[in-house]
Amino acid sequence: MRDSASIKHPWYTFQWIREPIRLETTTPESGLVTHLQQRSDPPRALVEVETLKSTAVNSDDKIILLLGPTGAGKSNFIEKLTTEKLGISSSGLDRGTSEVQAYRVLGHPVYKNKIVIVDTPGFQDRSMSEYGSLKAIKNWIISSKATRLHALFYFDRIRDNTRGQDPQCQKIFGFLSGDAYGRAYLVTTTWDMIEDMPRLRDSANSKLDKFKETFGDNRILKFYNTAASAGDVLAASLRRDPVEFLVRFSLESSSLASFRGPPMGEILLGLLKEKYSLALNMPALPSEIATLRGELLEFPDGNAIVEFVRALSGWDEDPDLENLSQGTELPYCVVMDIAGTASHLVIVDTPGLEDLRFTFGVGGLISTWMKHSNEFIGIVYLHRITDIRFDSNAAKGLKSLRHICEGDRVDKVCFTTTKWNDISTRMKPQYEQKEARLKKEQWSTFLARNSKTSRFDTTTDESARQTALATLQTIMDGAKRRKSVTAIR
Numbered sequence: 463m464r465d466s467a468s469i470k471h472p473w474y475t476f477q478w479i480r481e482p483i484r485l486e487t488t489t490p491e492s493g494l495v496t497h498l499q500q501r502s503d504p505p506r507a508l509v510e511v512e513t514l515k516s517t518a519v520n521s522d523d524k525i526i527l528l529l530g531p532t533g534a535g536k537s538n539f540i541e542k543l544t545t546e547k548l549g550i551s552s553s554g555l556d557r558g559t560s561e562v563q564a565y566r567v568l569g570h571p572v573y574k575n576k577i578v579i580v581d582t583p584g585f586q587d588r589s590m591s592e593y594g595s596l597k598a599i600k601n602w603i604i605s606s607k608a609t610r611l612h613a614l615f616y617f618d619r620i621r622d623n624t625r626g627q628d629p630q631c632q633k634i635f636g637f638l639s640g641d642a643y644g645r646a647y648l649v650t651t652t653w654d655m656i657e658d659m660p661r662l663r664d665s666a667n668s669k670l671d672k673f674k675e676t677f678g679d680n681r682i683l684k685f686y687n688t689a690a691s692a693g694d695v696l697a698a699s700l701r702r703d704p705v706e707f708l709v710r711f712s713l714e715s716s717s718l719a720s721f722r723g724p725p726m727g728e729i730l731l732g733l734l735k736e737k738y739s740l741a742l743n744m745p746a747l748p749s750e751i752a753t754l755r756g757e758l759l760e761f762p763d764g765n766a767i768v769e770f771v772r773a774l775s776g777w778d779e780d781p782d783l784e785n786l787s788q789g790t791e792l793p794y795c796v797v798m799d800i801a802g803t804a805s806h807l808v809i810v811d812t813p814g815l816e817d818l819r820f821t822f823g824v825g826g827l828i829s830t831w832m833k834h835s836n837e838f839i840g841i842v843y844l845h846r847i848t849d850i851r852f853d854s855n856a857a858k859g860l861k862s863l864r865h866i867c868e869g870d871r872v873d874k875v876c877f878t879t880t881k882w883n884d885i886s887t888r889m890k891p892q893y894e895q896k897e898a899r900l901k902k903e904q905w906s907t908f909l910a911r912n913s914k915t916s917r918f919d920t921t922t923d924e925s926a927r928q929t930a931l932a933t934l935q936t937i938m939d940g941a942k943r944r945k946s947v948t949a950i951r
Contacts, residue, residue, distance in 0.1 A: 519564065519606045525578045526699060527599070527713070529635060530617030531628070532584030535651035539617070539685060540565060540581060542692040560590065562602040573700070585631040589750055591737050592634060593721070593730045593757050600718045610707075611714050613645045613699040614638065617685075618673075620650040620666045627736075630729045632676075637726040640712030645702060648677045649695055654687040722761050724884050728850050731761050735855050769920055770842070771809055773930035774798065807934075840874040840937035841867070844918070845900070847879040847893050852904055860904060873912035873940060877905050878933050883921040914940060 519525060528536040560583055567577035580602065583595040590598075602608070616635045618628075639646035650670065656662040673682055683695045721727060738754040745751070798807045843863060849856065867875060877900075885893050901909060909915070916933040920926040 519578050519608050520576070521607075521609055523566075523576050523578045523608075524573055524612040524700070525580060525608050525610070526613045526615060526696070527580045527611055528582055528615050528617065529638070530584060530615075530649075531619075531625075531631060532587040534584065534617035534619050535649075535685065535687075536584065536615075536617050537581055538651075538687070539615075539649070539692055539695070540579060542687065542689050543567070543579075543696065544689075560587075562598050564602070564606065567696075577696075579696075585634070586625070586627050588746070591730075591734045591754060591757055592631065593734050593760075594753065596634075596638075596721060596730070597718060597757075599713070603714060608714075611711050612707075613647060613702075614711060614713070615647050615649045615683075615695075615699070617649045617651055619652045620669060621652040621656050621662055623665075624669070627733060630733055633729055634726060638711060638713040640710070640715070642706070642709045642711045644681070644706050644709075645699070646711070647681050647683050647695075647699060648673055649683045649685050651685045651687070653684055724848050725850075727761065728846075728848055731758075732850065732853060732855075734758060734761075739855060769926065770844070770918060770930055770933075771798075773918075773920070773923075773926035774807075774809075774934065838874070839941040840876060842933060842937065843875055843877050844880050845877060846881045847897060848881040848884055852900070856904075864908075867908075872908055874937075875908055875913040876933060876936050876940075877901075877908070877913060877915045878918050879915075880918045880920075882917055882919040883925075912940075 528539065530536055562580060562582050564578055564580045566575060567573075567579065568575045570577055580599075582599050582602075583590050585592045585595060587595075603611075614635070616632070618632075635646065636643070650666075650673070653666070656666055670682070683698055685691050685695050721730065734754065734757055738751070738758060740746075741751050741754055798809070841863070845856070863875065879897055879900075882890075882893075897915075901915060905913065905915070914936045916936050917929055918926070918933060919929045
């Protein structure tokens, strides 16, 4: 690693300005927080922390942030800006940059030493979620006191066909750009690989035409994998009207918590759930699974059962709920007294229905429990009404639910929609129509056999309690009817 070494270029010098930042997550009394730590094991002479602070970004620096999928060419772009090999670029699509790293350009003919280029962890990486990448970027912005960003570069391999998660990642880029989209560029790469391949070149030009519909001509740049081309891409971002810099990117002006809310939160959570499910099924390293699980719990409904139990009980903080908030590998029970009776209500949390541990383990246990226990009165199936679409994970979960409810147990299910608190009054009719479509399409076979529906609304503590109680009452009313029918028979 370098922290202050200069690297020569025909018209400017390049400097690696700080060590990578690693993320360390802890859970103190105040909740989940992220601490920033300097590397304690640099592969060369130790560097004083004070020295690193003195080479941090300045308020008048031109900071250019590089975003995009792993293997799209972000690190390679930086390599090409220098004449000396940095060793930061990898040729594969699998694993790339895992930490945020900033570089300072020295001796620029116009901006002297005021250009800083920031390499970031790639999207669509096996070892890190898109949300995890954004967390690392936001933490770098805060720790480096980067008050203003000059430009955003989003890299895309033009020779490749559109991959499954490309559209979602490009939407994330759009959200991060916000009103400053005029300074957010799409940098297309791998043009040098298709010069002598007419078929691939035609396909790339067709893909480019589609990009122009979204980004416009003046926001799309071509990188030909040469030093001259890298210089041209950099120069294009520096030729902007000063008036444009009065508008800030959402990435710098919004909090990390706002990213977890709609509309971007829906995309981030969907990608995170897919990555978590894939990590469980591969399987991935335990540390990677734990990180993804922790990120899921950072979303408002990462564990909706916690909100549901608290709404019913009136608890704020309780030791019994901590096990729920850490993610569930086996059924976990919360026992509550029913006022005025000697009876107890037992609420059972389980792994997500799309989790293979549920399908092949816990699901069978619950199915047997439902079949042979008269005390099992129902299932509350929680579904976010704000989900953009009924995706493969949701379909997989519904299939698992159908499996454990085979026979005459379907009438014990209550489909409960959540996240109504995230919907404005103006948008509510649209989501009510979405709820109606779920009832008519995805849930129709259940509802035809007496499954029920309800809403869980956490807009206020009172609405959360009332809607949770209404859901519970729906379940208990169904249990009473079943007992009455059994008695008549």
